[in-house]
Amino acid sequence: MAVPDPHRNVAPPGWPREVRPPDTPDWERTAASWLLDLCPPDYRRYAGLRKHVVVLARFAVLHVEAGQAACRRGLSEARADLGQVAGAEVVDAAIATFQLEEARLLAVRRGVGLVEEALRGRRYVARL
Template structure:
């Protein structure tokens, strides 16, 4: 990509500079690493190929999102007799917030991965 592209697709993470900006790929890689377990930094192949790192991040975020959804669906039934009602409600709220955060991260990974692959986003009028 040549030049700075100030328009980014919906869901573009604030922590990642726009494609074409100086060091945008470095900010993308740093953001992707923030989404995955720290042990992923030990894999040379992920440092060498940011598109692969994006794939690993997408898989990890998707698994977390599914876990949050499953937890939200099951926490009442599984823990109702072990926790007070206010703890269950707080857990439901936490699952909802985490689910929203992970859904946004999944969208961010999708658009950042596209940019790393060289895809250009063109706004529709």
């Protein structure tokens, strides 16, 4: 019986919990499911994205980055745009929401980038 290699099947920090580590059974299926959940629902219609998970990962990266850009724009324009139609308390709450979403998307972007790298063949080694 082969001795398990402790350096295989390592998921780096920031790896999404919903995706099994690379090279474990069904890891690409779990990656595809998670990536599709990140993308607009219409992406599920495209057989090419479901069939070629690495392509789906690239689409997901770009989609998440677009969300990050939208948050940055929302933050930079919130006071000027919303101040005309809402009170200071509402504007402050909107800014806080943009900040929370920006932080969430930062973590998602890291995870989707790691999954894309793994789908392209990059593997991580456990360090002590």
